[in-house]
Every structure is written in structure tokens, then in C-alpha cells.
Amino acid sequence: MALLPLLVLLAGTVTVAFGAATARRSPPSRESAVAAARAHAVRTAVAAIGLGLAAALYVGTTQLGNSSPGGLGITAILTLVTFGVVHTVVLGIGELTWPRPDGEVRRARLVHRGLLDAAPRRLVRATAAAATLAVLTLVLGALLADDDGRSFSWSYAHGSSSAGPFPGLFYGLPAALGLGLLAALAAAVLWIVANRPAVATADERIEAALRRASAHRVLRVAAGIPLFVTGGLLFVGGNAVHSVVVMGAAPFLGPAGACVAVLGIVAMLAGVVVACLPAPTVPADSPAVPVS
Numbered sequence: 001m002a003l004l005p006l007l008v009l010l011a012g013t014v015t016v017a018f019g020a021a022t023a024r025r026s027p028p029s030r031e032s033a034v035a036a037a038r039a040h041a042v043r044t045a046v047a048a049i050g051l052g053l054a055a056a057l058y059v060g061t062t063q064l065g066n067s068s069p070g071g072l073g074i075t076a077i078l079t080l081v082t083f084g085v086v087h088t089v090v091l092g093i094g095e096l097t098w099p100r101p102d103g104e105v106r107r108a109r110l111v112h113r114g115l116l117d118a119a120p121r122r123l124v125r126a127t128a129a130a131a132t133l134a135v136l137t138l139v140l141g142a143l144l145a146d147d148d149g150r151s152f153s154w155s156y157a158h159g160s161s162s163a164g165p166f167p168g169l170f171y172g173l174p175a176a177l178g179l180g181l182l183a184a185l186a187a188a189v190l191w192i193v194a195n196r197p198a199v200a201t202a203d204e205r206i207e208a209a210l211r212r213a214s215a216h217r218v219l220r221v222a223a224g225i226p227l228f229v230t231g232g233l234l235f236v237g238g239n240a241v242h243s244v245v246v247m248g249a250a251p252f253l254g255p256a257g258a259c260v261a262v263l264g265i266v267a268m269l270a271g272v273v274v275a276c277l278p279a280p281t282v283p284a285d286s287p288a289v290p291v292s
Contacts, residue, residue, distance in 0.1 A: 224275025
């Protein structure tokens with residue numbers, strides 16, 4: 001029974017790969033080419049969410065019994081990062097299998113596109129903010145944590161106080177490795193989006209909207225997951241600092257710990273909002289095909 005989630009995940013992956021292979025080529029007409037591209041984007045987006053959730057559920061259920069010190073926190077980080085990584089990989093597969101026009105007449109526009117040219121500006125800014133916050137949290141956590149990498153101590157005149165969990169290297173290193181992998185995969189998929197063949201259509205708005213929606217789907221998770229993970233680290237770190245105050249250390253740490261914990265909650269909520277932002281739709285005068 002323990003292998004059941006993994007078997008479900010593998011079966012889903014095979015199904016997506018088969019569907020992508022069969023949908024690789026689209027009919028020769030421009031209108032049907034746009035419809036095929038939009039349908040392919042919908043299938044890819046749904047598969048990315050479904051397989052990402054399945055992979056995260058598998059990791060969470062297999063690691064839930066980890067009763068070692070800090071095991072629950074590591075499990076939470078791995079579960080979130082797993083969703084982001086699998087989601088991004090599936091989106092990359094979808095971009096690599098993007099439908100290509102078929103027929104005797106082919107149109108190609110020689111347009112140079114940068115990595116973020118198609119990306120919505122608000123998501124680019126959100127991703128940059130998430131990356132900055134993550135780096136600051138991981139670096140400061142590593143510098144301020146105790147030698148065990150998961151607690152915080154403060155010495156004062158009558159002794160010292162210690163509390164945890166705290167985002168030192170014990171939690172920060174797995175988070176850094178996972179988020180770094182997610183960032184690298186997101187950059188690779190954005191490069192694929194920027195360089196994939198253009199959809200055969202006379203309406204440049206449709207081509208731009210399709211490419212913008214693909215970049216959006218990549219960045220909303222590439223920003224949302226780091227925000228949520230970093231927010232969780234800030235929340236537990238702020239609580240640890242506040243607990244040190246309760247034990248009798250410097251009183252000024254109380255407001256500082258509370259502010260950090262509140263910032264963590266805000267970051268987690270922002271991560272959920274960013275990850276759930278709907279992808280842009282194509283212009284209204286294009287063929288009517290649902291877009292996720």
C-alpha cells in the first residue's frame with residue numbers, strides 16, 4: 001500500500017507523456033492551430049497541477065512518520081518544493097511538445113525574445129522579491145542560529161535562553177537546495193517558452209497572449225513556493241525569538257520576534273495568492289477555447 005501513491009504518480013506521468021506526443025502536431029489551418037495550442041496549454045496546466053499535487057502528497061505521506069528532531073519541518077519544506085519542481089518540469093515538457101503547424105505553407109517570424117520578455121511584469125517583480133526575501137532569511141538564519149542549526153539563543157546577565165525551531169542551516173540548507181533547483185528549472189522553462197515556435201496566426205495578440213500565459217504559469221509557482229517556504233521559516237524564527245524573551249532574555253527581542261512572525265504570515269499568504277493568480281486569456285476575438 002505504501003507504493004500506491006508512487007504508482008499513481010507514474011501512471012499519470014505516462015498518461016501526460018502519451019497525450020503530449022499525440023497532440024504534438026496541429027491541423028494546417030491557422031484557426032485550428034490556435035485552438036490546438038490553447039487546448040495543449042490547458043492540458044499541460046492541469047497536468048502540472050495534478051502531478052505536482054500527487055508528488056507532494058507522496059512525499060508528505062512517506063515522510064509524515066519522521067519523528068526525528070526537526071523532521072516535521074523538513075517534511076513540510078520537501079513537500080512544498082516537490083510540488084514546485086514537478087509542476088515546473090511538467091510545464092517544461094508541455095512547452096517542448098508545443099503543437100507545431102502542419103501543411104504546405106508555413107509562416108515563421110524572426111523575433112528575438114529575451115528570457116523575461118513574455119513574462120508579466122508583476123510576476124517578475126514578485127519573483128525577484130521572493131528570491132531576495134529567501135536569500136536574506138536563509139543567510140541571516142544561518143548566521144544567528146546555534147551550532148545545531150535549528151535553535152536560537154540569547155545570553156544575558158543572569159544566564160542565557162534558547163528556543164526553537166529556528167531557520168538555521170538545519171532547515172535552511174534543504175530549503176536553499178530545493179529553491180535553487182526550482183529557480184534553475186523555472187529559468188530553463190522560461191527559455192523554452194521564449195524560443196518555442198510561434199503559433200501560425202495572423203493576430204500577433206494571440207501569439208503574445210499564449211506565450212505570456214505560459215510564462216505566467218511558470219512564474220506564479222516559481223514565486224509562490226519561495227514566498228510560502230520563506231514565510232514559514234520567518235514565522236517559526238520569529239516565534240523562537242519571542243520565546244527567548246519569555247524565558248527572560250532582552251525585552252527588545254519581543255517586538256522584533258513578533259514583527260518577524262507577522263512578516264512570515266504575510267509572506268505565506270502572499271505566496272498562496274501569487275500561486276493562484278489565473279493565467280492571462282487570449283483576445284476575445286480568438287477561437288473560443290477555455291483557458292485555465
